[in-house]
Structures are given as C-alpha cells and as structure tokens.
Amino acid sequence: MSSSHIVFSRRLRLTPFEQRAVEQGAKAFTVYNHMPLPSVYQSLEEDYRHLCNHVQIWDVSAERQVEVKGPDALALIELITPRDISRCQVGQCMYAPLVDESGGIINDPLILRLADDRFWISIADSDVLLWVKGIVFGRGMDVSVFEPDVSPLAVQGPKSDDLMAEVIGPEVRDIRFFRFIETEIAGTRVIMARSGWSGQGGFEIYLQDSSKGTDLWDAICSKGEAYNLRAGCPNLIERLETGLMSYGSDMTLENNPFECGLDRFFTLGKEAEYMSRDALERISTEGVSKKLVNLAIDGDSITAPRSTFDVLDQGGGCVGYVTSMAYSPKYATTLSFATVDIGSTVPGTSLQVVTDQGLRSASVRGADWQ
C-alpha cells in the first residue's frame, strides 16, 4: 500500500490555505504535525519539472512553530541543540538538530530569532512543543512556550524573486539566505525568510493570522501569471536530488546526528550548556557503526516500498535499508537515502537493493550524487 484514501476530522487540523490548495488541484496529502500537507498536484514528475523551471506556491502550514519567549529563551534553545545559537542574530534563521541527552534526534527544525529573548522553532513532524514543555517544567525555567497562530506558506522555484519583487517590492531581492524581514502582504503582517524545503530558491512567508490565509494566497497568485506560477508542494524527487532529509523517514529518535551527517551543522563544545553534550562527545570519540548515504539504484523506475527495502553487500549480506527513494529524470536513475553499515559508506561502493521487482545493483554516491 503506497497510497489510499484518507478521512479527515478536526484532529487533523484545517490549514489557512487548505481551501485554495484543494481548489487549485492538490489531489493527495500526507499528515504532518497533525495537519494535512499536500503531496501531489498533477504527478510527482510533472510537479518536479514545473518546480525546477518556474515558481510554485506551497501550503506548508504543517511546519508548525513553537514559540519560546522570555528571560530563559536563549538558555532553553541552547540547551536543546548542540548548535551554537548565541551566534544567531535577530533576523536570522539557523538549521539546528534538536538532540536529547542520549544523542537521539528529536527533530531537525529551522530556528528563527525574532528578538534577543524570542524564537520560533519551525518544526518537522514531531511534537517538539511537548518535549520543550516537559523540559521547562522539569527545570523550572522562566520562559513561555506555546504554538502561536503562525502558518508558513512557501514560494519556491527559480522565478521566486521575480514574483515576490512584484508582490512586495525590489527589497526582497536583498534578503540574504536564511535571513528574514517583517513586511505586509494583503494587509496582514508576515515574516518573510529566504528559505524553504527545496534547492530551487525561494521564500517562506509566515502568516500570523489564520483568518487571512486566502487573502495572502490570492495576493501572491494575482501576480503569478507572468511567471507561470502554480500551486505545488515539497517534492520527493527534488528533495532527493538536493539532498534534503525528512525527519521520521531518513532519521528518527533512534539515530544520532553523526549517523546522518547532521554533525556538519555544529562543532562540539559550544560554551552554553546543552543536554546532548556528554552523549555526543562519547559518540564522537567512539565513532558510529552505520551512516545514512546517498545510494543510486540502477535500472528503471521502481515503486517505492511501504516501509523499506533491504540493502545487501556484494556477498549478499544485509548491510542496511532504504529510507526514501524516487526516480530522478535529471540523473536517469533511482536516487535513495539508505542507512548502511559503516564499512559500506565510501562513495563508489557497489551494493544491491532487494526491491519488489527483484535484486537491483546500486552504488554509494557523494553528496552531489557523483
């Protein structure tokens, strides 16, 4: 079962852009942070081609925010990630893995610094709010944590700057990568960051009043025709080509940051207290026994597995499993992420994948799929 029907209820929360997303052709969804997240408009491949050539508007409300505000805000943020957040300026975003006291990954959010003592944690699919609430209660910290009425909408694709310059003004071209400004669209104040879950460039626009979702969406679409704008969504093919991992698929609480290359986003030993310090220092010294790699699978397009495909070495021994996969038109091969034993991680290593269409040869690739 790779797809089926879904039944919605109030528990799977309505998004402020959902009506427009459905009207404009969202025909399949996933569920992410207890909210629907569009997965397909025309088809995975047509959505991909359009995204790489034009510009799309995405309902990514499911990237929920955890707001952290008060005297202990920075101390709390520092505590939950090994990344040095003291270097994050107001107006800046940092991608920062949240790591527990055993080294397990809780989430891999973008953290936005709104003020010296105020942050948004823009989360992947796990209830970070509950974890942070537990820590704050247990420690008796002086900070409030809550989910604000904030819903991101993304504009992604190579024509994003041209479109948004027309919507807001030429100043959007000056927003640097992972920086944000506060501005107004359709009469509602938004935070607009140069960021997003693709490698095609663009912005994430944080709506702060869910009653204005349709207004915001329509204001952007009203300028879209010249840029061939259409509705879209995070695309599996594009994220694999770009090398973007998905929490829950490619890494879970069972993994530590070294196993999936997240250690490149921090250096151990920042000054502030962080809960994963002892665990990460130990793992760093001992080394890891498995790692997530880029694995190119030979042959025609294969149907992705419901859960995983096993990965074998040349002798037929199981050395790991696939976590995400899709056929890439650009590389004319199936791209996958796979967790494999440390002895099989060197680019160029020949492996095999047990698919539902039989054994397929595969090879470990570098970060750029070469």
Added chain:
Amino acid sequence: MSSSHIVFSRRLRLTPFEQRAVEQGAKAFTVYNHMPLPSVYQSLEEDYRHLCNHVQIWDVSAERQVEVKGPDALALIELITPRDISRCQVGQCMYAPLVDESGGIINDPLILRLADDRFWISIADSDVLLWVKGIVFGRGMDVSVFEPDVSPLAVQGPKSDDLMAEVIGPEVRDIRFFRFIETEIAGTRVIMARSGWSGQGGFEIYLQDSSKGTDLWDAICSKGEAYNLRAGCPNLIERLETGLMSYGSDMTLENNPFECGLDRFFTLGKEAEYMSRDALERISTEGVSKKLVNLAIDGDSITAPRSTFDVLDQGGGCVGYVTSMAYSPKYATTLSFATVDIGSTVPGTSLQVVTDQGLRSASVRGADWQ
C-alpha cells in the same frame, strides 16, 4: 474536503497488521501517532451495524505505548496525571488524563500497570513520549522511558468473549473490565486486556513482537467464521452513541479536564505530587466558562464539517462549536459533541447549528443522549 488521497512514506510507520487490514478491505485511513489507522471498511454505517451485532478485529497499532520503568516510575506517572495511580494494581488499567502545569490536557491514555515499577501509557494522538522525556530530563528522575515494540490489536463486539474463548480458552471470560492477563496466541506472548475504543465489549491484545502481526491476526481469524468476524476499526457513529471522546477533536491542549468532563475520573488532592495540582484547584474553585456537551441535531444526515460548525443560541448569538458528529441510526438523529458556553450546557437547552445545509435546530442531551 472531508476525504482525499493519502501518500504513505516511511515516516507514517508500517503497522504489523497493515497487510492483513488492507487485504481484508480497509479502504480509508486516518493518521494517528505517525501511523495509519483504518477508518472505513465497507461504509461507516455498515461497519457500525456489524460491530454492534457481531465481532470485529481492529488494527489499532497506532495506539502506541510509552513504557515507564525504574525506581521513579510510579512517581513519574503520578506527576503527570491528577488520577490516583497508587490505587492501580498490577494487572489493572486506568483511564487517566495527562494534564500539564497549566491544566491543559496533553493526552487521555489508558495506563497499564505491568509491575510495581513498570507501566505502559497507551496513548491517543500526541507525542507523550517527548513530553515525558522532557520532564524526566528536567527533573533528573531515575526512570527509563521509551516506545517498546508493542502494537495493540482489538477484538470488539458482542461476540468477542465467545470468539476469544475459542482462541485461548474459557479463562478469557473471567477477565474483569480494565484488567489484563498475560497469555500466548500463535506462539507469541501477548498482554490481553478487557478494554477497547467501543461500548460493544471486547479486548485489546498487545502484540510484543511486530514480526508476528500476521500470525496473531490469522490465529484469531481462523476461529472467526462461526461468529461472523470481520475486520473493522474504531467507528465514529458507535463512539458518539457510546460517548467516547477523541483527543485532538473533542479536546486539545487548550482545554482543561473540567471542560470536557474528565474530572469524573479523579478527585483533587491525591497524596502524591502532581504537576497540575495548583492549576486544577484554581479552575475547580473559579469554575469553567465553557463545556463539552452532547448535542443532538435535528433533521436528515448532514455531511460532517472539515473542521467545525458554529453553534448558536435561540437569539442567534454564537455560543460554541461542534467538535465531532455523525448520524445515528439508533437515535434517528445526528449526534454531536460541541463545546458551548456554560449557560447553554443544561440538557434540554435548545440551540441551532450552522451547517453547510443551513441552520438546523439542536438540543443539548444528557450523557445517555436522553
């Protein structure tokens, strides 16, 4: 949009019974604790009629377990709920709302006491594991918390005892309500409790080895023909008739236990420390301004809303909103749960509901829909 297509990925975790559920006709799902949960087999109404007359086997793996084990296990469990868990014997289950330091509901699980110092929290749809991990870290408690390899399968319906007596033996008839035994089915050890998310009687069987899901399912089905067993799932009509709330729909973190009648499961002032003590005592003294009620809506069956319908008083003022609804063949009316202002909660109160088919008259009912 009340339904659409869903795309699965590894992030929406495979259940041990999923293959059988799909083969036996699950045709729509919801997502619950990052896992698919079947929602419909034949139709909501046909599933309901069968459940009330025969016996069904349900894949409720999505009721994940949080295991709490170690010297501080009882202290931790006591800390997170106002219910007095010291009274819970080994072999007993208790329904216990988890409540934070502000009085907000985190989840409404069943808690199973496996040993003096070992519990399972059998959760509704929120990441209780992360909340509990945060508390344990923050407090430095001596207890381990983790998600074990445990997946519940439910057998529900009036013929459950007859079926399970044939599968296991006559001793199942002696299991008291909310008590459990340890036994073996299809060569795998299971915990079997008299419990479940319906009012039709039956059991929840906790599989402890996910590689044995199909074996367990088939062993039960092999005895099913005489009882007209078929695959099913928690049913919206039946749960409304029985008065079972759903976390995320009928109550959220924004609600306190007094607002949704969960206060009947505890008395304030238990001996052990619990984090919600001050908040709940204050709310109990001040009273609440709104409450969840049973609301019967007149007229023909109505399509349930994507999120909510507004509830008006006789003067047309908005007094609340619907949280769940379905047409009940038994009561020949649409049953709903609605959160309404405290002045509109008395059974017999006449209200109106703003549906997509216009205004409908409605009346507040008692717990038994009378």
